[in-house]
Amino acid sequence: MVREFGNLVGGKVLPAAGGAWLDSVNPSTGEAWARVPRSGAVDAEAAVEAARSAFPGWAALPPARRAMYLKAVARVVAEHAAELAEIEARDNGRIIRDVAGGDLPGVAYMWDAFAGECDAAVRGMSTQVGPTTVGLTRREPYGVVLGIIPWNAPLPTLTAKAGAALAAGNTAVIKPAEQASASSLRFAELVADVLPPGVLNIVAGLGEEVGDPLVRHAGIDRISLTGSTATGQVVTRASADHLKPLALELGGKSPNIVFADADLDAAAVGATTTAVFTGNAGQVCYAGTRILVEHSVFDDFVERMRAAVAGVVLGDALDPATTMGPIVSAEQFARVAGYLDGAAGEGAEAVFGGRRGAALFPDGSPYADGYFVEPTLLRVPDNTLRVCREEIFGPVAVVMPFADEDDAVRIANDTGYGLAAGVWTQSLARAHRMSAALHAGFVWVNTYRRLGGGLPFAGIGDSGYGHDSVLENTREKSVMIELLG
Numbered sequence: 198m199v200r201e202f203g204n205l206v207g208g209k210v211l212p213a214a215g216g217a218w219l220d221s222v223n224p225s226t227g228e229a230w231a232r233v234p235r236s237g238a239v240d241a242e243a244a245v246e247a248a249r250s251a252f253p254g255w256a257a258l259p260p261a262r263r264a265m266y267l268k269a270v271a272r273v274v275a276e277h278a279a280e281l282a283e284i285e286a287r288d289n290g291r292i293i294r295d296v297a298g299g300d301l302p303g304v305a306y307m308w309d310a311f312a313g314e315c316d317a318a319v320r321g322m323s324t325q326v327g328p329t330t331v332g333l334t335r336r337e338p339y340g341v342v343l344g345i346i347p348w349n350a351p352l353p354t355l356t357a358k359a360g361a362a363l364a365a366g367n368t369a370v371i372k373p374a375e376q377a378s379a380s381s382l383r384f385a386e387l388v389a390d391v392l393p394p395g396v397l398n399i400v401a402g403l404g405e406e407v408g409d410p411l412v413r414h415a416g417i418d419r420i421s422l423t424g425s426t427a428t429g430q431v432v433t434r435a436s437a438d439h440l441k442p443l444a445l446e447l448g449g450k451s452p453n454i455v456f457a458d459a460d461l462d463a464a465a466v467g468a469t470t471t472a473v474f475t476g477n478a479g480q481v482c483y484a485g486t487r488i489l490v491e492h493s494v495f496d497d498f499v500e501r502m503r504a505a506v507a508g509v510v511l512g513d514a515l516d517p518a519t520t521m522g523p524i525v526s527a528e529q530f531a532r533v534a535g536y537l538d539g540a541a542g543e544g545a546e547a548v549f550g551g552r553r554g555a556a557l558f559p560d561g562s563p564y565a566d567g568y569f570v571e572p573t574l575l576r577v578p579d580n581t582l583r584v585c586r587e588e589i590f591g592p593v594a595v596v597m598p599f600a601d602e603d604d605a606v607r608i609a610n611d612t613g614y615g616l617a618a619g620v621w622t623q624s625l626a627r628a629h630r631m632s633a634a635l636h637a638g639f640v641w642v643n644t645y646r647r648l649g650g651g652l653p654f655a656g657i658g659d660s661g662y663g664h665d666s667v668l669e670n671t672r673e674k675s676v677m678i679e680l681l682g
Contacts, residue, residue, distance in 0.1 A: 198476075199229060199231060200230065200379075201218070201231065201232045201233075202379055202386070203234060203382065203385075203386070204240060204382070204385070204398075205383070205388075205389055205400075206243050206398050207247035207250075207251075207394050207398070207521065208247075208389055208390075208392075208395060209394075210385065211234075211238055212234050213234035213235050213237065214236070214237065214239040214240050215235070217235035217675045218233065218234065218235055218579055219233050219234070219235045219378075219401070219403070220232060220234055221288055221376055221377070223287050223290075224512050224522070224530075224567060225522065225564055225567045226591065227565055227566035227567055228436075230287060230624045231379050231578070233375075233378040233379060233382060234276075234382075234401050234402060235406065236400045236401055236407040237402065237406045237410070238406075238410040239406070241400065242410070244398040244473075245341060245371045245411065245414050245416040246416070246440075247394070248369065248370050248396075248398055249340070249368075249393050249416050250418075251394060251395030251404060252338075252341060255356070255367075255368055255393065256337075256338050256366040256367070258366075258531065260315035260316040260318065260319055260449055261316070261558045263312075263315045263364065263366065264364075264392070265361075266396075267286075267297050267312035267363060267389070268312045268389045269630075270360075270388050270392065271305045271308035272305075273387050274301065274304050274305040274384070275302075276566070277387055277399065277667065278298065278301040278302065278304075280381055280383070280451070281301055281352060281384060282296040282300070282301050283297075283515065284379050284383050285300070285351060285379075285380040286490065286515050287379075287500060287515060288351075288377045289301070289348050289349065289377035289525050290318070290478070290522040290568070291350070291477050291514060291522060292475075292476060292519050292521065292526065293514060293516070294520075297429040300352060301354055301566050304356045307353070307357065308356060311356075311363070311364040311667065313360060314364050315365075317350060317363065317668060318336055318364060318365040318670070318671050319336055319366075320332040321333055321335045321336055322334050324667045325548050327679045329679060329681075330678070330679050331530035331677075331678045331680065332675065332677050332678075333675075334674065334676070335367070335673070335674045335676060336671040337440075337671060337674055338365050338670065338671055339419040339672060340368075340506035341370060341418050342362035342368070342370070342418065342419045342420075342421065342468035342670060342680070343369075343370050343371075343412065343414075343417045343418070343420045343421070343608075344358030344359065344362065344369060344370070344372070344423040345371075345411075345421070345423070345424060345432070346371060346373050346423055347370045347374050347411075347424050348375075348526075350477070351373055351380050351381050351482045351564060352376055352380050352381065354423050355373070355648070356385065356582065357420065358421045358423075358665050359371055359397055360363055360369065361667050362670045364641070364660055364667045365667045365668075365670035365671045365672075366671075367419070368396050368397070369396070370398045370399075370400065370411060370417070371397070371400075372400060372401075372404075372407065372408050372411055373401055373543075374424075376525050382399060383450055384397040388588070395551075403580060404428070405647070409435060410511060412432050412436050413435050413436065413438065413439070415439045415518060417439070419444075419670065420436055420441060420442075420443050420444070420446040421441050421663070422443070422444070422445050422446070422447075423447075423482070425447060425659070426447040426448040426544055426614075426659045426661075427586070429445040429447045429661055430472070433445070439584040439630070439671040442663075442672075443661070444655075444663030444669060445654065445661030445664060446482065446660075446664065447660050447661035448586055448659065449485060449615075449616030449656065449660050450487045450586070450612050450614045450633070451486065451487065451489065451585075451616055451619070452489055452609035452618050453467070453472055453485030453619035453621075454486045454489045454490050454599075454619060454620050454631065455488070455489065455491065455494075456602075456621060456622060456627065458623045459492040459621035459622050459623060459643070460643070461480060461494065461497070461501055462501060463643070464621035464643075465498060465502050465504070466505045466646045467643075468485060468488050468619070468621070468677050469505045469506050469574075470506065471645050472484055472619065472645045473485060473486055473592060474509055474572040474592050474594075475521045476521070477522075478521050478523065478570065478591060479592035479593060479594075480524065480525060480529070480590050480591060481615060482500055482660075483617035483639065483646070484625060485619050485645055486594045487585060487595065487597075487608075487609070488596040489597060489598075489599050490597075492598040496600040498595060499548060499574075499576070500575060502596070503574075506550075506572045508520070508572060511571060512570055513564060513566065513567075523567045523568040523570075524569070524570055524591055524682070525568070526568065527568060530553070530554075532681070533553075533570050533592075533593060535588045536583070536587075536592065537551055537570075537573065539584075543577075543584065544577065544578055544582060545575040545582060546575065546576045546577075547575055548575065548590075548596065549572070549574050550570075550572050550573030550574060550575070550593075551573050552570075554568075554570075554571060557569050559629075567612040569593055570593070571591045572592045574595075574596055575593065575595045575596070576595070577595045577596070577597050578599065580608050581649055582595070585597075586612070602630070602631070603630075603633070606634045606635065609636075610636045613659040614656070614658060614659050615656050615657035615658040615660045616638055616639065616657075616660035616661075617637050617638065618635045619640070619644075619645045620632065620639050620640065620643075621642075622641055622642070622643070628642045635667040636657060636658070637657070638655045638656040638660065639652075639654055641654075653662045653666065
């Protein structure tokens with residue numbers, strides 16, 4: 198039975214105004230399992246209007262009162278974590294062990310953490326400008342924040358955007374990716390009676406049909422997007438008629454650099470299964486898909502990577518035994534396959550992997566029509582190949598040698614992207630030098646993909662700018678007071 202999910206607009210769960218639907222396809226089987234609203238301009242208008250109507254009351258609440266609402270959302274997420282994890286795994290192919298074991302506990306924690314930051318949104322500063330003059334700043338919410346979220350981690354990204362916006366006193370409209378909207382819409386159903394009407398609105402549909410009207414809407418005061426660089430460029434152009442601040446977390450082609458003095462076994466796992474080949478099947482903006490290895494240990498390290506990947510288990514994202522699931526959609530599957538088909542002609546040599554689809558499963562398998570690509574490592578002669586320059590967004594990495602530290606920095610920084618980087622070395626001095634030299638917003642040393650601790654996550658260059666903290670969702674107002682009489 199195909200399940201139906203509705204939008205959340207003004208506290209009500211509704212179908213699209215035009216009555217149209219989009220199929221949600223289970224990427225493990227290639228079969229439609231749910232329907233989500235195919236929203237349009239009318240739905241966009243209703244969502245923005247609901248958010249604008251709710252804003253004055255929400256912004257006027259004392260921070261402690263807003264915090265109570267956000268803590269209530271955290272409790273709802275915790276209570277329904279198993280259901281939300283199953284929906285997310287079925288909808289986008291992210292494996293259940295990661296969604297249930299990490300994502301959903303993290304989502305509940307984030308809503309709680311944002312509740313604890315509500316008072317940060319009203320903290321200003323004061324200074325004595327002169328004997329009778331005081332200067333101070335106020336932090337104020339923008340108004341209505343639009344969050345555009347990707348399909349690879351819908352609920353964590355929704356929380357990062359909506360939680361920060363609401364904690365700061367804004368109201369929010371969320372546009373989930375059409376490839377994977379179901380978990381966001383089920384979340385919407387669960388919180389419809391928890392938050393005041395209109396404080397959070399979620400509308401699903403195609404980018405050109407509902408996303409574009411939202412981006413162009415004069416009633417949107419701030420936009421936060423997590424998506425591809427191409428989408429970031431479209432959103433920037435479309436929003437230009439009504440100048441508003443943007444936060445863009447975009448694509449990446451991140452280097453993962455292994456020096457000869459590293460713990461090579463740990464680095465082999467960190468450069469393969471941790472950084473690229475499990476969890477989201479390489480569909481992560483900060484995946485370390487360019488693996489740079491010091492020349493003296495290159496051949497040895499390649500064999501260690503081969504061994505590290507040998508235990509990867511492809512299969513149904515809902516199976517707890519699966520360690521790498523499918524590509525999210527037929528379109529993305531075809532994109533990844535296109536890069537693999539053209540790699541040899543560019544001069545790349547397959548170290549392992551390359552098979553996909555039915556070739557990975559026996560005849561009659563229910564997963565033969567799923568969107569599976571096995572872990573693939575390509576040895577490349579240099580950094581000029583297309584598979585080295587463009588974001589593939591799949592379980593495909595390239596590996597190349599480097600001569601010394603300067604050479605590693607040169608290759609690593611030879612990209613328009615600047616989202617993340619990894620460094621594996623036992624030299625503390627080298628770790629500091631490399632962290633400073635790499636053009637990236639986030640650098641890991643002797644680990645990869647670890648986030649948290651309140652650290653900002655933002656890129657440079659084609660990887661975007663800005664992030665989703667509570668303070669980023671406020672603007673500062675300066676006030677000068679002359680004390681008279």
